[in-house]
Amino acid sequence: MINFRNGIIWYLVFLSSTIFHEFCHAFTAMKMGDLTAYEKGQVSLNPLPHIKREPIGTVVVPILSFILGGWMIGWASTPYNYEWAYTHPKKSAAMSAAGPISNFILLFISAIIIHVGIYFGFFLAPESINISNVVQATNPETFESLAKIISIMFSLNLILFVFNLIPLPPLDGSGILPMFMGEKTGRKYMDLIRSSGLSMIGLFIAWKLFDLIYFKVFLAFINILYFGSNYR
Numbered sequence: 001m002i003n004f005r006n007g008i009i010w011y012l013v014f015l016s017s018t019i020f021h022e023f024c025h026a027f028t029a030m031k032m033g034d035l036t037a038y039e040k041g042q043v044s045l046n047p048l049p050h051i052k053r054e055p056i057g058t059v060v061v062p063i064l065s066f067i068l069g070g071w072m073i074g075w076a077s078t079p080y081n082y083e084w085a086y087t088h089p090k091k092s093a094a095m096s097a098a099g100p101i102s103n104f105i106l107l108f109i110s111a112i113i114i115h116v117g118i119y120f121g122f123f124l125a126p127e128s129i130n131i132s133n134v135v136q137a138t139n140p141e142t143f144e145s146l147a148k149i150i151s152i153m154f155s156l157n158l159i160l161f162v163f164n165l166i167p168l169p170p171l172d173g174s175g176i177l178p179m180f181m182g183e184k185t186g187r188k189y190m191d192l193i194r195s196s197g198l199s200m201i202g203l204f205i206a207w208k209l210f211d212l213i214y215f216k217v218f219l220a221f222i223n224i225l226y227f228g229s230n231y232r
Helices: 004-031 047-053 055-069 082-087 089-119 140-165 172-180 183-193 196-225
Strands: none
Touching (some): 004 055, 183 196
16 A cells, blocks of 8 residues: 555655755866756756756656556656767766765755764664665654655765766766776767667666665664664
């Protein structure tokens, strides 16, 4: 049976995390000289321009993934000038890196909120962990929804951070690699990964790889969050 309250919480966290991710891409590009995203209204935390650009990834797929699996995944996108990126491969790499960094920031903020909540007695570490139950409320009547929001914020941004760092096109991890190359090599590499067919293959491989590694990464981060614990 679908829990609509959990669905609303998941969607709000998904949308805010995804929009912040795309905002950081667009803001970084703008600061480095590409105004494409700015001119299309993407340098904004307002979700509407992002939803309008990618309604399937920001509305349809998240809702379907929650109905089918009990959690949400989806996507948004930021327009950019390929000629600018090709001319400045290291700036393009910084634009790509801004997305995963944004998710790590939200992950870190959620971890701080968890520890502050535990310190003041609002939260406690749960006996068992899952992606929707990273922290529990000491008083479920008062703080249960907040604990659920923070749990999902932690888990979802870890998902977005790890998945987007996989260095396969079209993920951000592949766009970050020119940061470590010379400009000529970086341009050759960008030509190589531009193929839409390669992007489909890369996405398929990345999803299979992510499925193999995510739970181990999740447990590692949980045991860092609750240092000294031994969640399995």
